[in-house]
Amino acid sequence: MKLLLINHYAGSPEHGMEFRPFYMAREWRRAGHQVLILAASQSHVRSTQPQPGGQTIDGVPYVWYSTPPYAGNGLGRARNIFSFCRQVWSDADALAENFQPDVVIASSTYPMDIWPARRIAQLARAKLVYEVHDLWPLSPIELSGMSPIHPFALVCQQAEVEAYRDAHVVVSMLPKVHEHMAGHGLDLKKLHIVPNGIALDEWMDAEAGHSEALNPEIATHIALQRAGGRLVLGYAGSHGLPNALDVLLDAAKLLQASPEGQKIAIVMVGGGHEKARLAERVRSEGLSHVSLFDAIPKGQIPALLGQFDIAYIGWQRTPIYRFGIAPNKLMDYMMAGRAVLHSVEAGNDPVAEAGAGLTVAPEDPVAVAEGVLRLAQCSPAERTAMGQKGRAFVLANHTYPVLAQRFIDALN
DSSP states (O other): OEEEEEOTTOOBTTTBSOOHHHHHHHHHHHTTOEEEEEEESOOTTOSSOOOSEEEEETTEEEEEEOOOOOOTTSHHHHHHHHHHHHHHHHTHHHHHHHTOOSEEEEOBSBGGGHHHHHHHHHHHTOEEEEEESSOTTHHHHHHHOOOTTSHHHHHHHHHHHHHHHHOSEEEESSSSOHHHHHHTTOOGGGEEEOOOOBOHHHHHHHHTTOSOOOOHHHHHHHHHHHHTTOEEEEEESOOSGGGTHHHHHHHHHHHHTSTTGGGEEEEEEOOOTTHHHHHHHHHHTTOTTEEEEOOOOGGGHHHHHTTOSEEEEEOOOOGGGGGOOOOHHHHHHHHTTOEEEEEOOOSOOHHHHHTOEEEEOTTOHHHHHHHHHHHHHSOHHHHHHHHHHHHHHHHHHOBHHHHHHHHHHHHO
C-alpha cells in the first residue's frame, strides 16, 4: 500500500516535534508499505528547521515545502498555513501521477489540508483519511478566545465539515470526540481512535544502555538535590500557557513554606514562549527549590525521566478537554516507570485508568501541593509500583507498532 501523509508540522528525531508522523511512517515501512511525508519547512514546534526539498530520514522520505517563517499565532502563521496548502494543491497532479498513492492522509492539526488531500485522492482514485489532532476551530475558540465568526475560524469550520463529509476514514487521537463529530456531520462508522504513543525500540535501546547520557549540568544538579535529602519532582516538556506551569510554581511557593515541602526539589526541563517569564518568577519570588533547564535532545529523555521520583503534568481548566487528551509527554512519563502527578479535568485520564499515580484538580495550587506531598509520603516501593502499572499500560496500548497497525486496520 502507498500512503501519502500530509502533515504541515511533521518532524523527526533530527528536527524535533512532531514525532508521530515519523514513527507511524517508519512502522508502516517496516510492515511493507510505501510512505511519503509532505511537510512545511517552517514550524513553531520544531527545534531545527529543514532545508526545502527532498530528504530521507531513517528510510522515511520527506518533501519539505518552502514556507515563510513566523512567530506566534497571528497573521504570519496564517500566511504560513496557506502557503503550504497552496503549494500542495498545486502539486496535486504530479503527486497523484508520480507517487500514485492508495491512501491520502490529511493530518496537520488545522483542517484546511483536507482540500489539497481531497484533490490528490480524487486524481489518484485513493482513499481519503482525515486525522484529527485537535478539534479546530473549537480549540482556538475555547483556548485562545478566538471569535467563532473570525474569518480564520469560519475557514476552519468549513474545512472541518467537509473533512467529516468527504473522508472515507476519520482517525482521532482524542478518545471522546464522537458527539462533537456527529454534530458536525460525521457518520460515526467512519471514526477510529488511534492515540499517541512511544517508539518502543528507542526505549529498549535506552534501557540497554545505548541512549545519550543526560546533560551533565542537570545530572549534577539532581545528584546534589538527592544528596541534600530531597525527592525530585520533574517536568519535561514545553513551557507554554496550556501547560499551566504557573500553577506548579504557585504550588512550589506553598511547599516552600512547609517543612515537608522543603524536602521536594522541582526540576523543569524544556523551552517555550513562557520559559523566560517563568524563570523570572522563580528568581523574583525566591523559589529556591525550583530549577529550570533548557530543552535537551530527545535521546536524553529516558535518562532524564529515570532521575525523577515524581513526574508532573498539568493542564488548564478548559471545556475543550472534555473531548479527551493525548499528550506525548505523559506516555514518556509512564514508559519511564515514574509515578505521575496529573493535574487535569478531562474526558479521559490515562493516569487514573492505569493506576500510575495521582490525579488532582487543574489550576489548583493547593491541590497540586497536597498531591506532591501525598506521593512524597508514599514509600519508594509504592511509587515504583505505580510507575510499573503505567509502563504496562503503555506497552499494551501505546507503542507505535501497535498504533500503526491499528491505523492500517482502520483503513480496511
